[in-house]
Amino acid sequence: QIDSARLWGSIHETAQFGRTAKGGVRRLTLSSEDKQVRDWFRRACEDAGLEVHTDALGSQFGLRKGRDMSKLPVGIGSHLDTQPTGGKYDGILGTLGALEVIRTLNDAGIETEAPICVVNWTNEEGSRFAPAMMASAAYVGDFTTDDILSRKDIDGTTVGQALDSIGYRGDKPVGFQKLGCFVELHIEQGPILEAEGKTIGVVDSGQGVLWYDGKISGFESHAGSTPMPLRRDALATLSEIVLAMEAIAKKHGPNAVGTIGEAVIANPSRNVIPGEIAFTMDCRSADGAIMDALDRDLRAAIAEIAARRKVEVKIDLVWRKAPTHFDPKLIAAVENAAKTLGYSSRRITSGAGHDACNLNTVMPAAMVFVPCKDGISHNELEDATQPDCAAGTNVLMHTVLAIAGV
Amino acid sequence: QIDSARLWGSIHETAQFGRTAKGGVRRLTLSSEDKQVRDWFRRACEDAGLEVHTDALGSQFGLRKGRDMSKLPVGIGSHLDTQPTGGKYDGILGTLGALEVIRTLNDAGIETEAPICVVNWTNEEGSRFAPAMMASAAYVGDFTTDDILSRKDIDGTTVGQALDSIGYRGDKPVGFQKLGCFVELHIEQGPILEAEGKTIGVVDSGQGVLWYDGKISGFESHAGSTPMPLRRDALATLSEIVLAMEAIAKKHGPNAVGTIGEAVIANPSRNVIPGEIAFTMDCRSADGAIMDALDRDLRAAIAEIAARRKVEVKIDLVWRKAPTHFDPKLIAAVENAAKTLGYSSRRITSGAGHDACNLNTVMPAAMVFVPCKDGISHNELEDATQPDCAAGTNVLMHTVLAIAGV
Numbered sequence: 001q002i003d004s005a006r007l008w009g010s011i012h013e014t015a016q017f018g019r020t021a022k023g024g025v026r027r028l029t030l031s032s033e034d035k036q037v038r039d040w041f042r043r044a045c046e047d048a049g050l051e052v053h054t055d056a057l058g059s060q061f062g063l064r065k066g067r068d069m070s071k072l073p074v075g076i077g078s079h080l081d082t083q084p085t086g087g088k089y090d091g092i093l094g095t096l097g098a099l100e101v102i103r104t105l106n107d108a109g110i111e112t113e114a115p116i117c118v119v120n121w122t123n124e125e126g127s128r129f130a131p132a133m134m135a136s137a138a139y140v141g142d143f144t145t146d147d148i149l150s151r152k153d154i155d156g157t158t159v160g161q162a163l164d165s166i167g168y169r170g171d172k173p174v175g176f177q178k179l180g181c182f183v184e185l186h187i188e189q190g191p192i193l194e195a196e197g198k199t200i201g202v203v204d205s206g207q208g209v210l211w212y213d214g215k216i217s218g219f220e221s222h223a224g225s226t227p228m229p230l231r232r233d234a235l236a237t238l239s240e241i242v243l244a245m246e247a248i249a250k251k252h253g254p255n256a257v258g259t260i261g262e263a264v265i266a267n268p269s270r271n272v273i274p275g276e277i278a279f280t281m282d283c284r285s286a287d288g289a290i291m292d293a294l295d296r297d298l299r300a301a302i303a304e305i306a307a308r309r310k311v312e313v314k315i316d317l318v319w320r321k322a323p324t325h326f327d328p329k330l331i332a333a334v335e336n337a338a339k340t341l342g343y344s345s346r347r348i349t350s351g352a353g354h355d356a357c358n359l360n361t362v363m364p365a366a367m368v369f370v371p372c373k374d375g376i377s378h379n380e381l382e383d384a385t386q387p388d389c390a391a392g393t394n395v396l397m398h399t400v401l402a403i404a405g406v
Numbered sequence: 407q408i409d410s411a412r413l414w415g416s417i418h419e420t421a422q423f424g425r426t427a428k429g430g431v432r433r434l435t436l437s438s439e440d441k442q443v444r445d446w447f448r449r450a451c452e453d454a455g456l457e458v459h460t461d462a463l464g465s466q467f468g469l470r471k472g473r474d475m476s477k478l479p480v481g482i483g484s485h486l487d488t489q490p491t492g493g494k495y496d497g498i499l500g501t502l503g504a505l506e507v508i509r510t511l512n513d514a515g516i517e518t519e520a521p522i523c524v525v526n527w528t529n530e531e532g533s534r535f536a537p538a539m540m541a542s543a544a545y546v547g548d549f550t551t552d553d554i555l556s557r558k559d560i561d562g563t564t565v566g567q568a569l570d571s572i573g574y575r576g577d578k579p580v581g582f583q584k585l586g587c588f589v590e591l592h593i594e595q596g597p598i599l600e601a602e603g604k605t606i607g608v609v610d611s612g613q614g615v616l617w618y619d620g621k622i623s624g625f626e627s628h629a630g631s632t633p634m635p636l637r638r639d640a641l642a643t644l645s646e647i648v649l650a651m652e653a654i655a656k657k658h659g660p661n662a663v664g665t666i667g668e669a670v671i672a673n674p675s676r677n678v679i680p681g682e683i684a685f686t687m688d689c690r691s692a693d694g695a696i697m698d699a700l701d702r703d704l705r706a707a708i709a710e711i712a713a714r715r716k717v718e719v720k721i722d723l724v725w726r727k728a729p730t731h732f733d734p735k736l737i738a739a740v741e742n743a744a745k746t747l748g749y750s751s752r753r754i755t756s757g758a759g760h761d762a763c764n765l766n767t768v769m770p771a772a773m774v775f776v777p778c779k780d781g782i783s784h785n786e787l788e789d790a791t792q793p794d795c796a797a798g799t800n801v802l803m804h805t806v807l808a809i810a811g812v
């Protein structure tokens with residue numbers, strides 16, 4: 001059994017790095033707050049006897065030796081970055097839970113057959129730089145390191161510049177640390193476990209993701225003197241797109257969602273009809289065929305709206321992540337650990353993307369979910385209980401022990 | 407006849423202060439570009455022999471003596487501030503046209519009975535600080551000077567601070583310069599004169615304006631893991647409000663318009679359902695009863711949308727300007743001047759608000775419109791011809807001579 005109080009202490013100690021007035025965390029990837037938590041994490045890993053290295057995209061790897069160093073390490077961990085108005089558990093539980101597993105094994109003097117590697121992946125959230133799960137995507141070869149280094153945030157700062165500014169451009173090439181498999185603990189970020197009174201979610205699949213950048217070019221004109229029928233209003237166009245996306249996602253539901261999270265009017269003024277808007281779209285489904293249908297329906301709806309309103313709408317697909325089907329043997333190992341420990345559990349699909357979804361494309365991967373309050377995540381009110389966090393960490397540890405061998 | 411080339415030269419010389427890449431002007435009120443044009447204007451007025459004073463809200467007054475100084479001056483002028491993506495004529499034609507009238511009278515050695523006062527009103531546009539036509543509103547007593555001085559822009563800078571930062575908080579109290587009447591020359595900012603091939607618009611009325619500040623409070627949550635039916639999406643709410651406003655304005659049309667010009671998502675992120683949006687609304691009609699109906703219908707629609715989507719929407723009416731009915735005698739004077747000069751003309755309603763609309767509440771006021779290309783305004787592509795600008799300025803001069811007496 002892991003040390004529940006120590007885990008809880010770590011979570012709440014690091015929550016100070018970027019704490020918000022509402023009790024959440026604002027710790028955008030590669031920000032000064034992210035540097036603070038990275039420094040904390042590196043020291044904690046070193047204190048736990050791990051050999052810590054950082055790769056060229058800033059991901060941190062802490063290796064615990066195994067009896068058989070010819071075996072590839074079992075990877076565990078998650079991420080420490082958050083949304084602009086994020087919570088204290090999303091990613092953090094999985095990373096500090098992995099650290100807690102190491103500390104517990106150390107205290108118990110348990111040596112494993114295979115080594116264990118604790119990982120903190122850079123920019124899982126994807127709010128400062130797109131795509132989300134950027135560093136693990138480069139790790140599995142979906143993008144080159146140089147491509148990712150050149151990605152820009154809204155202020156034009158590149159990933160490379162941001163890494164340098166906090167001193168976290170590591171000296172190891174991406175992929176330097178080979179892993180044999182990866183297991184990630186995370187809060188569910190949805191309402192199912194709580195609603196069904198289950199402690200552990202055995203994640204068997206994950207939704208695919210479509211991310212788009214959009215731009216609407218209408219025509220700026222005077223709010224008072226431009227008759228309604230003559231307008232080419234970019235905001236009215238966006239409004240129709242938002243509602244069309246909502247309707248399309250519902251039509252393909254319940255296994256589909258669609259969100260416009262960012263929309264910025266260029267040079268806004270109260271008495272100017274908006275002429276230009278940049279926006280993003282996020283569509284998801286666990287079913288690849290539904291993802292294709294979402295893409296098709298959305299493009300058709302946007303084309304119709306743009307033509308009718310005589311505005312130009314450009315849509316770029318900037319990221320496509322296929323649905324994830326986790327490794328059956330690892331899924332069984334998680335399920336078995338939950339059963340052995342006496343926790344109630346159910347199979348579950350992840351609504352969110354996770355680094356484990358990327359890793360699953362090149363190695364066996366799996367995930368452990370624990371409930372979060374009201375299913376709320378990407379919100380400062382995100383919450384989870386100490387017993388649930390401890391339970392998930394225990395399942396993670398027992399899964400690792402089963403895979404790594406004692 | 408005024409000097410068309412000199413007028414055109416002044417317009418294009420001052421267009422350098424805030425010129426944009428697309429050939430428009432970005433000269434937000436009380437910005438450094440506004441200081442440049444104010445300095446230019448003060449010097450030009452002084453060179454034309456005017457006695458120039460600035461009031462506590464930065465409005466500039468240049469007085470030309472009349473034979474009978476017991477008579478109140480005839481006020482002429484407009485504004486030199488622009489929209490963020492504004493044109494070279496909106497306000498500028500009326501202010502530099504007024505200067506051109508003075509220069510022409512000087513050249514011709516014409517003395518008028520009543521004095522003439524050229525005015526550049528502060529913040530007519532209303533995009534940096536609300537309301538629009540702020541300084542003329544204070545002049546007529548709609549707001550106190552202190553109230554206006556405390557208004558803030560989006561960065562929290564007050565009007566008072568902005569005035570001080572460019573050295574234009576004048577030593578004269580607002581209202582120090584009494585005026586007997588006010589005549590404002592302006593581009594139409596709409597398509598009617600051009601479509602009908604008329605050179606002069608004799609403005610007999612102006613639309614009333616309703617300005618609102620709105621705030622939507624939904625609930626931030628995860629774009630991937632939050633099922634569509636559980637969302638309280640602030641952007642989807644705004645979208646329905648935008649389309650409802652459009653439908654309501656069309657329903658009450660053609661004599662009604664409605665615009666949402668600003669909308670800002672708080673802490674936006676691609677994979678977060680928008681939780682909070684601040685926005686503005688601008689509704690207009692030349693008919694007071696329709697204004698009331700717009701307000702009523704809009705509030706009802708918003709209440710229905712908010713209740714159905716389980717979000718909170720707050721609406722504050724921050725400005726209400728009643729429809730304007732200009733002074734019949736001055737309207738006739740403008741019409742007569744156009745006729746005498748041989749220009750085609752028609753009566754017209756102003757879609758935009760103007761300082762003359764404020765002044766009309768305490769003194770006789772009127773306006774002269776000239777066509778602008780395709781009715782486009784509040785756009786960098788705003789355009790007008792040299793002959794039309796000269797024609798409008800001639801009508802302004804002859805109207806002034808008729809009122810002031812030679």
Ligand SMILES: NC(=O)NCCC(=O)O
Nearest residue numbers: 124125132352353630677
């Ligand atoms: N787990 C999580 O919130 N990941 C962020 C990437 C996503 O949008 O799914």
Ligand SMILES: NC(=O)NCCC(=O)O
Nearest residue numbers: 224271530531538758759
């Ligand atoms: N004339 C003009 O564009 N005024 C700005 C104020 C308004 O929105 O009507």
